[in-house]
Amino acid sequence: MFFYTEKLINEIVPDQPDPDAAKALQETLGGHFGEMRTMMQFFFQSANFRGKAKPFRDLIRGVFVEEISHVELVMTTINKLLEGSGTSPADGNAGNAAIPLNEALRGGQIHHYLVGAQGSMPVDAAGNPWNGSWVYSSGNLIADLLDNLVLESTGRLQKCRIYEMSSNKTLRETLAFLIVRDTAHQIAFAKALETLGVNWGKVLPIPDIDISKYPECQKYIDRGWDKVQF
Amino acid sequence: MFFYTEKLINEIVPDQPDPDAAKALQETLGGHFGEMRTMMQFFFQSANFRGKAKPFRDLIRGVFVEEISHVELVMTTINKLLEGSGTSPADGNAGNAAIPLNEALRGGQIHHYLVGAQGSMPVDAAGNPWNGSWVYSSGNLIADLLDNLVLESTGRLQKCRIYEMSSNKTLRETLAFLIVRDTAHQIAFAKALETLGVNWGKVLPIPDIDISKYPECQKYIDRGWDKVQF
Amino acid sequence: MFFYTEKLINEIVPDQPDPDAAKALQETLGGHFGEMRTMMQFFFQSANFRGKAKPFRDLIRGVFVEEISHVELVMTTINKLLEGSGTSPADGNAGNAAIPLNEALRGGQIHHYLVGAQGSMPVDAAGNPWNGSWVYSSGNLIADLLDNLVLESTGRLQKCRIYEMSSNKTLRETLAFLIVRDTAHQIAFAKALETLGVNWGKVLPIPDIDISKYPECQKYIDRGWDKVQF
Amino acid sequence: MFFYTEKLINEIVPDQPDPDAAKALQETLGGHFGEMRTMMQFFFQSANFRGKAKPFRDLIRGVFVEEISHVELVMTTINKLLEGSGTSPADGNAGNAAIPLNEALRGGQIHHYLVGAQGSMPVDAAGNPWNGSWVYSSGNLIADLLDNLVLESTGRLQKCRIYEMSSNKTLRETLAFLIVRDTAHQIAFAKALETLGVNWGKVLPIPDIDISKYPECQKYIDRGWDKVQF
Amino acid sequence: MFFYTEKLINEIVPDQPDPDAAKALQETLGGHFGEMRTMMQFFFQSANFRGKAKPFRDLIRGVFVEEISHVELVMTTINKLLEGSGTSPADGNAGNAAIPLNEALRGGQIHHYLVGAQGSMPVDAAGNPWNGSWVYSSGNLIADLLDNLVLESTGRLQKCRIYEMSSNKTLRETLAFLIVRDTAHQIAFAKALETLGVNWGKVLPIPDIDISKYPECQKYIDRGWDKVQF
Amino acid sequence: MFFYTEKLINEIVPDQPDPDAAKALQETLGGHFGEMRTMMQFFFQSANFRGKAKPFRDLIRGVFVEEISHVELVMTTINKLLEGSGTSPADGNAGNAAIPLNEALRGGQIHHYLVGAQGSMPVDAAGNPWNGSWVYSSGNLIADLLDNLVLESTGRLQKCRIYEMSSNKTLRETLAFLIVRDTAHQIAFAKALETLGVNWGKVLPIPDIDISKYPECQKYIDRGWDKVQF
Numbered sequence A, B, C, D, E, F: 001m002f003f004y005t006e007k008l009i010n011e012i013v014p015d016q017p018d019p020d021a022a023k024a025l026q027e028t029l030g031g032h033f034g035e036m037r038t039m040m041q042f043f044f045q046s047a048n049f050r051g052k053a054k055p056f057r058d059l060i061r062g063v064f065v066e067e068i069s070h071v072e073l074v075m076t077t078i079n080k081l082l083e084g085s086g087t088s089p090a091d092g093n094a095g096n097a098a099i100p101l102n103e104a105l106r107g108g109q110i111h112h113y114l115v116g117a118q119g120s121m122p123v124d125a126a127g128n129p130w131n132g133s134w135v136y137s138s139g140n141l142i143a144d145l146l147d148n149l150v151l152e153s154t155g156r157l158q159k160c161r162i163y164e165m166s167s168n169k170t171l172r173e174t175l176a177f178l179i180v181r182d183t184a185h186q187i188a189f190a191k192a193l194e195t196l197g198v199n200w201g202k203v204l205p206i207p208d209i210d211i212s213k214y215p216e217c218q219k220y221i222d223r224g225w226d227k228v229q230f
């Protein structure tokens, strides 16, 4: 069973609205390697787990529960990036002369204004809906852990790329937090694989970007959040 | 059996070409809550209808037949919004220096110029193809009517949003007509539910925008087209 | 604008319920080369038509309008094949011991009993939903006519194959009628191409099955329905 | 933020393995109106909520959190229905003569044995993957609540139909619990709509099956679980 | 069995990077009528071929093998059009102030920078992934050849349209080569149909654009590459 | 550029037709972890490769070229498993009484008889079409190699499971050959990762089934085909 307390897993840093950043960040929410995928993949793997190696199940389930909070954080960040863009609320009575939603035709993702009311959606940055075929739950523990490692690594790679697309502070703070947590999850899955026989030596983390160059990341690293499991 | 007479259900008002408006209006044609969905959903519900409550079947079928004309109207409006955009016909022999279809790379929906010849397509405003899984035909009359109400309400909501994206007259006239007809269909499905026990009180129409502020709507309201079934 | 009169384009011949035949016939309704595709493809091509060659537009539109009636006929046939299968109505109050919908687990298409109430759906024989990307409307007249010919030929080929899967009379009568009409549509599109320079010689119809061996077809051939346009 | 305690929201009742029941129950997990949809739809609606009407947001979020536990319950039930079917574990070293996974070719859903190791998947009963385009979060409160009502009603309708497909006790107990909870959620969304002006009179619940005829439901009704919000 | 030699089927002509052209050219790679489709369709048709008419199988297989090289050519062209766009490599350590991937938010296809590292992808110009349902392999020789003709004609039509969108030389040279080869393939499939009874008269090639007006095409025509099979 | 010689990469062993085995083997052709995916993924990765580490590109490209032959082998095996099932050719003139394609309604994959003429298709074992979103080409070498390892491991896992579903010799011989080659590809990608810092120790191969128990595999192991790259 699951419980909720009304508190985001990380704070939202204020900045200007930025619909283009909101469009890019949809990849981190509803993309092939986004947070909805990590959440659902670890949910299926932990619920489908059989056999006696319970510590592996507990690891996967622990990450799953944190990922629900990641999804909530990305949804909230996208909403913040959209809020106040354009010049009027989505359902206003603008009447004849005004075109308050004209913003929707000048960049960003048109569905943010047309299907939602400047709110997050379960789609990727190119507008493709999230797809259940992406979830990996093979029933083979090593294969599952390897795919989890690819998933966390690719998520981290994509977040680094989005970070380099815009200097918006709302965007970068959320990305920085999630990049640090992806690092911790990579390490966790890699260590689990090491107990099964792999030495990860110099390969991790993926990508091998020195995140100390992303200033928002430093405070999380100082707290050790790139190494501990929540 | 079905018949056709060569006449649009509403006139097309002339204005400049507007590829961005054409892209947005694709949602009203091929989107999750567009006219192709209303047409096919009411087609399936009326053809699959069983039992003795024929007046409900006749209501759904009557709306279905009107929706075919709505689809035709939106197709024609999109074509009008695309016609004359760019500087040459789609299949012309432009040769070396000219780039007559360069318009396709400067906004709008690239498929309008690449897959079609500046013509309408069965896709939504983000370019996703129409999907049969959206059609609702459960075989339970109340559930079907409720879903129809959600469908008409959401279609109306999205049309109001597109109306507020652009002041192009070709776009707005078609939207105004369809918003008024969605209102009438909402009322029809709501009344059908009332005969089964629901009192819709103050809830309808959805959204609760005062469409008298959309000047193109007024003439249709004066004719009572927001209340009668065609 | 479109109109309706309550009459199927061909009669439904009674026989036993046959859920397996209903599953197969879904291809003719919601498949890649089914009647929903022909209906929507000819709708888009005729509404998107530009230029002066109006007789071609009128041909395509005429076939489109007949195809709406084909869709209705296939929906009704599927419903008839499902009606009375299993032992109780879909929403009944069966209670403890009974398993009135057990039929759904013993073959056929489970969604016919689970998502619909023994009713037709916009999916193919393998359960995949209808997809808008299948519609062909290129804006090039010859290419459109050629694709229409492939569409009618493949529809005819698939109907012949379904005919050979079951001897159920409800199934075979609807197929026989549609095979004959596909033949007429093939000829119409081929003749249109001939006026543009192609000589179809010995190729048509596709497939080259002698449909006089399908006894249900003969009466339609005697009426010349494999040659005239409705 | 989200938390977990290792306890299912309802117990799993033991019975024989039943791969056909597992296939049907996939609709309740990964179908268009399954628990993954309710979970994600209420997640998006509550995270995207704006404005002052916080009690509505809290209602939707409360149901969302319960739905995570429903997803876990259905996953576990499917796993139980698959466990022990066939004659050997999925990854065994069967060698030459044996065909321990032959069960996979004799009914049920082949992916349960081929893609997963007799475990649940994010797909519907016909094998189609879960699709993000199904999530409804329009930003209009009444439209969202109406769609939630359709969603809960259709989920309840489909669960009643699956109940009538098989008398397997593992299957029926989980369905009975979820039917009762769907009833409570229908009432909650309907009451929320009533505060906004609708009188639901005699319409609910949908479908109008007397669930006192499903004996597994009675104990939950006795506890009032068809009326309270968890 | 298949073999490779490290040589492109045509040279890449240098020019400036052009992310918008790269986006458009994705249609020629991963679109409904792109080179991945021609490659896979002719692969399935030739491998599935039965019966004694081996020369037809050899024709289809010969074109298939050439199409693998076309796919490689388009991939390489897209990569060249993306290389050097923006101001830094995809995985660089840009740190605080810089936004080296800001290019991704200013046009083109965002996935080129986010999912790939400025590399080609199996999607169309609107970002939709390639779909196996597009492959046509009916088992009827005439129907297969007709669909191949539609496929080559539509591919040629779309390439002419992309040619007219941009004067980038890297783009136009690759398109010119492929347009000439599509012409040759059209002729080959048409001749095959002629041996089966069709006279193609004045219809081909489709579209009837005089490609001598595309100067990049002339040298290939002089070599006769619009008429011979490789 | 690519070349072909008319020889399968492994022989087809004769046995009875087996439509259920053909259905299962579709996963190995068109599934998420099937040979079409390996072929296209390695094609994109090698064509998109940048930088100086050419030996890695050559490794990936070498495997890609072998995978084209794997796709051809699986297509041919499926065709062999279908050939002669049922009682008549797909396009025959069966006439009134006969139902020569009745086989299509009694198990297996109905599209094998309806869409194709008892031929292979680009779909998985549950009938879902192949999807371009599955291809992984991130531009990060380690991430690409890791995903390739997951892909080969999962392909091997699924082939072992299909092997255990049926004792048909046509099926098992092709699977045995491909399992051995997957082993070699796993080793190749793992060694490439080792040069970059990982020690794979006891983890590989995945799954850890002792394939010496599959007698068809032994002769290939004796030749060392589980260790060398073709």
Ligand SMILES: [Ca+2]
Binding pocket: A035, A038, A067, A070, A178, A181, A182
């Ligand atoms: Ca995460």
Ligand SMILES: [Ca+2]
Binding pocket: B035, B038, B067, B070, B178, B181, B182
């Ligand atoms: Ca309408």
Ligand SMILES: [Ca+2]
Binding pocket: C035, C038, C067, C070, C178, C181, C182
């Ligand atoms: Ca037809």
Ligand SMILES: [Ca+2]
Binding pocket: D035, D038, D067, D070, D178, D181, D182
């Ligand atoms: Ca629920």
Ligand SMILES: [Ca+2]
Binding pocket: E035, E038, E067, E070, E178, E181, E182
């Ligand atoms: Ca080509």
Ligand SMILES: [Ca+2]
Binding pocket: F035, F038, F067, F070, F178, F181, F182
């Ligand atoms: Ca392989």
